[in-house]
Amino acid sequence: MxxxxxxxxxxxxxxxxxxxxxxxxxxxxxxxxxxxxxxxxxxxxxxxxxxxxxxxxxxxxxxxxxxxxxNKALNHFSRAIKSAKEQIFLFIFITVLLIYFAAIGIYYFESKAQPEHFSSIFDSLWWAIITLTTVGYGDVYPITVGGKVFTSFILMIGLGIVAIPTGIISSALTHSIEDPHEPDENGDEVQEGK
Incomplete structure (x- = not known):
């Protein structure tokens, strides 16, 4: 076969x-x-x-x-991603910076209280990633007052990190669906019947 x-x-x-x-x-x-x-x-x-x-x-x-x-829906999605790629790349760059700064911040708040979890900024990156992406496994969490306050701010920023790309992509997808005669990657117009 x-x-x-x-x-x-x-x-x-x-x-x-x-x-x-x-x-x-x-x-x-x-x-x-x-x-x-x-x-x-x-x-x-x-x-x-x-x-x-x-x-x-x-x-x-x-x-x-x-x-x-x-698949017509996947073609719309592909065009939406292409039209929003600059905003998506900018968002990814800002997200990487936020993860790094969150790792630095939690390291300074928690390294003395929990040296086994926050022994370096590199080790703190795990906490920063799971917190900013709002996954929050609960395996590593702050115990100091400063760390808890800092984490509260990071969690609020994490909610925005989830919401912003959703808005960018959905807006581009709406535009792609409303204007089906935009050129595809070969420069040809996409017709509704295709």
């Missing part, structure tokens, strides 16, 4: 290359790379003993991504 699927995928891939107006651009586009990675493990296994390279089997999972092209 796998051989039949790979043959169908290979024929489809070659036909897409043949039919593409800009073949080189298609080869290195997102969908072109997905198509290539979906068939690559099969052809590698023919000429190479992959027992030592079993990790390459995960490339077979790229076949699932071929279905993305046909």
């Amino acid at each position: 796998e051989v039949v699927c790979v043959i169908i995928f290979t024929i489809e891939y070659l036909l897409r290359i043949y039919a593409a107006e800009r073949r080189f651009k298609f080869l290195f586009s997102f969908y072109g790379m997905i198509d290539f990675l979906a068939i690559l493990p099969f052809y590698l296994a023919i000429g190479v003993d992959l027992r030592s390279l079993r990790a390459l089997r995960f490339l077979r999972l790229f076949r699932i991504f071929k279905l993305v092209r046909y």
Whole structure:
């Protein structure tokens, strides 16, 4: 069964290359790379003993991504992420800075009271990540008054960290759904019927 699927995928891939107006651009586009990675493990296994390279089997999972092209909702989501990528990158940068500053702050408040959990700023990063992402496993928590007050502020900031990207992406997604005739990654207009 796998051989039949790979043959169908290979024929489809070659036909897409043949039919593409800009073949080189298609080869290195997102969908072109997905198509290539979906068939690559099969052809590698023919000429190479992959027992030592079993990790390459995960490339077979790229076949699932071929279905993305046909899903209208995922295309809207993809366009939304592309349109909001600058805001998302800025948000990620600010989040990394906040995690670092939270680790520094909790280290100074808790390092003397709990040296086994907060022995360095690097060790405090675990607490900062789980607190700012509002996961809060409860395995490491502050016991000093200053640490508890500091944690309260960090938890409030953590709520914003969860809410901000949700708002950015949902706004971009709404815009993508309302304006379906924006160009896709190949520069072609996306039609509603496609």
